[in-house]
Amino acid sequence: MPVMRYRDALNEALREEMERDERVYLMGEDIGVFNGAFKVTSGLLKDFGDKRVRDTPISENTIVGMGVGSAMLGLRPVVEIMTINFALLALDQVINHAATIHYMFGGQARVPLVIRMPQGAGHQLGPTHSHCFEAMFMHVPGLLVAVPSTAADAKGLLKAAIRDDNPVIFIEHEYLYGQRGEVPEGDDHLVEFGKAAIRREGADVTIVGISRMASTAEKAAKTLSQKHDIEAEVIDPRTLRPLDLDTILESVRKTNRVVVVEEGWPHGGVGANIAALIQEQAFDYLDAPVARVTGADLPMPYSKPLEQIAYPHEPQVVEAVLSTFRDL
Amino acid sequence: MGTEAQEMTNQDLSDPDVARAWLRSMILIRRFEERAGEMYAKAKVGGFLHLAIGEEATIVGAVQAMRDEDYLISTYRSHGHALARGANPDNVMAELFGRETGVSKGRGGSMHMFDFKNRFMGGYGIVGGNLPLAAGMAFASDYKGLDEVTVCVFGDGASNQGTFGETLNLAALWNLPIVFMVTNNQFGMGTALARHSAVTELHKRGDGFGVPGVRCDGMDVVDTYTTMREAIRRAREERQPVLVEAMTYRFRGHSMADPEEYRTKEQVAEWRERDPIVSFGRALVEQGTLPDGEQDQMDQEIIKRIDDAVAFADRSAFPPPESLYDHVYVLEGDSDSWYSVDERSAGVHRGEEERNLPASARGPEDAYRDAVTVAEREDATAPKPTEEAQGAPSTAESTEQPAQGGNG
Numbered sequence: 132m133p134v135m136r137y138r139d140a141l142n143e144a145l146r147e148e149m150e151r152d153e154r155v156y157l158m159g160e161d162i163g164v165f166n167g168a169f170k171v172t173s174g175l176l177k178d179f180g181d182k183r184v185r186d187t188p189i190s191e192n193t194i195v196g197m198g199v200g201s202a203m204l205g206l207r208p209v210v211e212i213m214t215i216n217f218a219l220l221a222l223d224q225v226i227n228h229a230a231t232i233h234y235m236f237g238g239q240a241r242v243p244l245v246i247r248m249p250q251g252a253g254h255q256l257g258p259t260h261s262h263c264f265e266a267m268f269m270h271v272p273g274l275l276v277a278v279p280s281t282a283a284d285a286k287g288l289l290k291a292a293i294r295d296d297n298p299v300i301f302i303e304h305e306y307l308y309g310q311r312g313e314v315p316e317g318d319d320h321l322v323e324f325g326k327a328a329i330r331r332e333g334a335d336v337t338i339v340g341i342s343r344m345a346s347t348a349e350k351a352a353k354t355l356s357q358k359h360d361i362e363a364e365v366i367d368p369r370t371l372r373p374l375d376l377d378t379i380l381e382s383v384r385k386t387n388r389v390v391v392v393e394e395g396w397p398h399g400g401v402g403a404n405i406a407a408l409i410q411e412q413a414f415d416y417l418d419a420p421v422a423r424v425t426g427a428d429l430p431m432p433y434s435k436p437l438e439q440i441a442y443p444h445e446p447q448v449v450e451a452v453l454s455t456f457r458d459l
Numbered sequence: 460m461g462t463e464a465q466e467m468t469n470q471d472l473s474d475p476d477v478a479r480a481w482l483r484s485m486i487l488i489r490r491f492e493e494r495a496g497e498m499y500a501k502a503k504v505g506g507f508l509h510l511a512i513g514e515e516a517t518i519v520g521a522v523q524a525m526r527d528e529d530y531l532i533s534t535y536r537s538h539g540h541a542l543a544r545g546a547n548p549d550n551v552m553a554e555l556f557g558r559e560t561g562v563s564k565g566r567g568g569s570m571h572m573f574d575f576k577n578r579f580m581g582g583y584g585i586v587g588g589n590l591p592l593a594a595g596m597a598f599a600s601d602y603k604g605l606d607e608v609t610v611c612v613f614g615d616g617a618s619n620q621g622t623f624g625e626t627l628n629l630a631a632l633w634n635l636p637i638v639f640m641v642t643n644n645q646f647g648m649g650t651a652l653a654r655h656s657a658v659t660e661l662h663k664r665g666d667g668f669g670v671p672g673v674r675c676d677g678m679d680v681v682d683t684y685t686t687m688r689e690a691i692r693r694a695r696e697e698r699q700p701v702l703v704e705a706m707t708y709r710f711r712g713h714s715m716a717d718p719e720e721y722r723t724k725e726q727v728a729e730w731r732e733r734d735p736i737v738s739f740g741r742a743l744v745e746q747g748t749l750p751d752g753e754q755d756q757m758d759q760e761i762i763k764r765i766d767d768a769v770a771f772a773d774r775s776a777f778p779p780p781e782s783l784y785d786h787v788y789v790l791e792g793d794s795d796s797w798y799s800v801d802e803r804s805a806g807v808h809r810g811e812e813e814r815n816l817p818a819s820a821r822g823p824e825d826a827y828r829d830a831v832t833v834a835e836r837e838d839a840t841a842p843k844p845t846e847e848a849q850g851a852p853s854t855a856e857s858t859e860q861p862a863q864g865g866n867g
Contacts, residue, residue: 156602182602188632193591193625200595203580204530206602208595227585228592236573236581237564238786272787272799272810296789325796373796408800411807 132313137279140286140314141171141247141303145209147318148293149179152207155293156183158194159211168213169249169308195221195246199229199298202244207293212248215264215302221246229298230273242298247289249303251343251394252442258430261438263395265341268300269371269404275299275324276371280345282312284369287322295324304343325373329382333362336388336452339379340367341401344392344424344443351448363452371401379405380413387418388455394442397425419455424448469688470523472681478748479757481523481680485515485736486754486761488539491548492711494765495538495555495569499715503773503839504555508569509536513678513710516735517642518543520675520683520705521610524691528605530578532593533612535570536709537582540612544579546572548768556839558775565778566786580609586647587620589613590639594626597637601698608636608694610687616647618661624668627700631669634698638690639670641702642677644709649721665702677705678733708733766840773839780818780827784810 135143149155161168163176163186176184187194191212198208212218218225229242252261269276275297279285285303292299314320330345331352340348345367352363364382368375383389389409391402402423409421427441470477492510499508511518514536522543525531533540541551546562554561555569563573570584580596583589593611600607617623618641630637641662647655658664662672675686683705690701708730712719719727743749778785788798790811799810804822813821 185633188625188628190625190629193594193622193629196588196591196622196626197595197598197629200592200597201599201602202595203592204596204599204603206599223585223588224591227588228583232581233789234786235563235567235571236575237561237566239563239573239575240581241789275788296791325794325798370796373794373798375796377795408807 132315134311135282135314136308137282137285137303137310137312138169138171138308140282140312141289142173142175143314144286144289144293145172145175146178148290149175149183151318152293154205154207155209156185156206157209157211158185158187158198160187160189160194160213162186162211167211169305171247171303171308172211191217191220192224196224196228198244198246199224199232199242202242202298203232203240207243209245209247209293212246214260214305215248215250216260216262218246218248218264225268225274225298225300226271230271233297234273241296243296244298245289245292245301246299247301247303249305249308251304251306252426252431252438253306255433255435255438257433261431263342263393263426265302265371265393266395266400266404268302269401270399273298274372276302277324277369278302278342278371279369280304280307280340280342280367282310283314283320284322284328286314287320288324288369291321291324294321302342306343310346322369324370325375326369327375327378328367328369329378330365330367331363333364333386335361335386336363336390336455337379337382337386338363338365338448338452339389339391339405340365341371341391341393344394347443347445348392348448350445351452354445354449355452359449359453361452361456376408376412380409383409383413384416387416388452389417390422390424390448390451390455392424392443392448392451394426396428397423398428400425422451422455424451470684473746473748475748478743481519482736482740482743482749482754483757483761484519484522484543485680485739486758487548487764488515488518488542489736490758490761490765491538491542491551491768494769495552496711496715498552498555498769498839501837501839503834503837504569505557506568506570507535507714507716508555509714510711511536511539511709513730513735514642514644514707515539516680516683516739517640517677517705517707520677520680521612521640521687524684524687525608525610528578528607529691530580530596530600530607530609531612532580532589532596532609533582534586534589534614534617535582535584536614537572538569540582541572541574541579544574545577546574546579548764549771552765552768553772553775556772556775557777558772559778559782560771560775587613587617587622590617590620590622590626593637594630594635597630597635598633600636601633606695608638608691610638610640610691612640612642614647615641615643615645615652615661616650616655617641618664619647619655623664627665627668627670627702630700635700636694636698637700638687638694639665639700639702640687641704642707643704644707646713646721648713649717651721660704662702662704670700670702672702672704674704674706677707678730678735678738680735680739770840777831777834780821780824781814781816784813787811
């Protein structure tokens with residue numbers, strides 16, 4: 132299988148879907164002449180022209196709204212927001228419009244829109260450029276939310292997102308853009324929404340990792356195996372809406388212990404939600420409280436040492452897993 | 460309403476059928492809105508109810524200047540826009556009643572009418588929220604190489620939203636076939652124009668964004684039509700977005716719950732002198748286009764048509780409880796994963812399973828039954844004693860009762 136970077140896998144997905152379907156077009160800030168702030172759209176303007184690759188003014192709310200309007204009339208827009216933090220400027224269009232229109236008008240209109248954007252800390256970009264908002268978007272009925280953590284999923288999920296008739300919040304990760312991974316060959320590699328990936332099988336504890344934290348969880352699982360004789364099952368849900376709860380529950384019923392790892396804030400976070408769903412449906416299988424590892428509950432600081440302790444790393448995950456084995 | 464204006468129009472107003480259609484459309488909106496207000500007072504209609512009484516010429520003038528294939532998108536004051544585009548009054552009224560037969564299947568209500576078939580692309584509850592959508596629709600027409608124009612209606616209040624500047628800039632930058640129509644009814648809710656806008660000549664606000672502006676008399680259906688027709692032509696042929704400011708006035712409050720402390724009775728009375736239906740009807744008679752008395756006859760027919768719409772809405776069923784989760788997502792094929800999580804009562808389940816569950820699994824639904832019982836208590840079609848005492852107004856000149864305060 133060819134190995135490629137996460138960002139190139141995304142590029143390939145866009146390219147293939149644009150070739151496949153004339154209705155697919157791209158819109159965003161500096162995605163064309165500049166080739167994208169993170170180079171995901173590199174070369175697409177040259178190959179597809181400025182009808183289908185549209186550089187926009189810095190007007191996030193209106194760009195997203197135009198995506199919604201054009202999707203209602205049958206186009207399949209892929210809007211890039213430079214980072215997820217800027218998506219806050221577009222929340223009216225995302226929540227009051229994109230997520231709502233199909234329901235609000237009794238099913239008459241569809242909004243097959245994809246909004247792509249990266250998130251994540253680690254580059255010392257401070258409180259306005261570093262946050263993770265998957266929990267916030269996951270909160271909204273009407274939206275689908277994808278959080279790919281590998282190059283293969285980045286490609287397969289993006290292609291599926293573009294073909295989906297619902298509005299999709301497609302959350303990439305700045306750290307992952309440069310990471311390499313195997314990607315199945317051919318233009319028919321699709322990853323179905325609502326199907327979790329089991330990254331590693333194990334019988335002792337379940338670790339659910341979100342976005343970049345799926346790879347952090349995998350590293351922690353290796354350490355647990357080597358140093359603590361604990362075999363962890365690592366699950367990457369890949370999409371948070373729809374959520375493959377059955378795969379998580381099945382694993383928990385086997386391992387009886389679970390840790391949810393995410394980079395975002397704890398209060399009302401993904402882990403809080405998954406913990407609630409697990410205790411509702413698998414309470415009797417739990418040998419320990421559901422544990423969470425999350426980012427710190429604060430605006431992301433700039434200073435490197437502070438930033439480094441404000442989001443989870445492998446040792447925190449190992450520690451959280453061990454805590455589920457201690458006597459209560 | 461001079462002959463000069465008439466010569467500029469495609470639609471020949473000396474043709475009685477054309478004149479009749481325009482007048483009928485305006486009266487239909489007026490009578491519909493009046494009845495909607497009555498139904499609100501009877502609690503047949505809930506939520507907010509924003510009536511367009513007084514603004515009929517802005518609606519009909521714009522819609523008559525459009526082609527069938529053009530798109531219209533409007534605000535939370537949108538019953539008239541839906542009707543003028545051809546939506547069935549039965550279904551518009553049923554939407555107000557929250558029924559399954561409503562244009563939006565009872566999911567949207569007064570502020571969220573929609574009729575894709577007639578290319579009425581919706582009423583929207585967020586002030587300024589529809590401008591980017593409209594530009595996206597115009598973009599889609601352009602992208603597909605089609606000759607369609609989108610007309611985007613919003614109020615003077617929306618011209619202070621960020622989307623106004625953002626969208627006008629993009630529309631001009633990308634040469635989109637779109638007409639922005641600001642219906643300047645002098646108030647953003649209860650805040651007078653001069654208290655919310657530094658530049659009160661709103662049509663001038665487009666210049667800085669590359670969108671030329673023009674003003675029309677929104678109380679004059681012919682002037683509105685003529686102005687909109689030229690704006691739509693420029694958008695279609697020259698790919699030049701235009702901003703049209705229609706000067707108008709709502710005779711009723713912002714919504715039904717409006718004590719109207721922000722304006723004087725004198726001001727309201729002054730604008731009522733310029734009632735768009737009265738003046739248009741009178742002009743048609745003076746010109747000899749319509750015989751005297753025909754408007755009365757038309758009015759009676761329309762009143763009866765609205766009676767039928769009320770009866771239709773009142774006998775229509777509410778959406779069934781198991782349909783609660785319909786249309787949250789477009790679902791194709793089987794999936795076991797969780798799109799919606801239903802936690803309304805004990806026993807979590809997937810929202811999309813709702814239709815397959817026994818009622819008991821959905822949890823207690825007393826509140827649904829109570830709401831139906833209350834709604835069915837009064838017959839909407841029964842005349843109110845006060846209406847009978849006042850008598851049904853028989854001419855357009857007496858279509859309006861004085862502005863009522865706090866009647867909602």
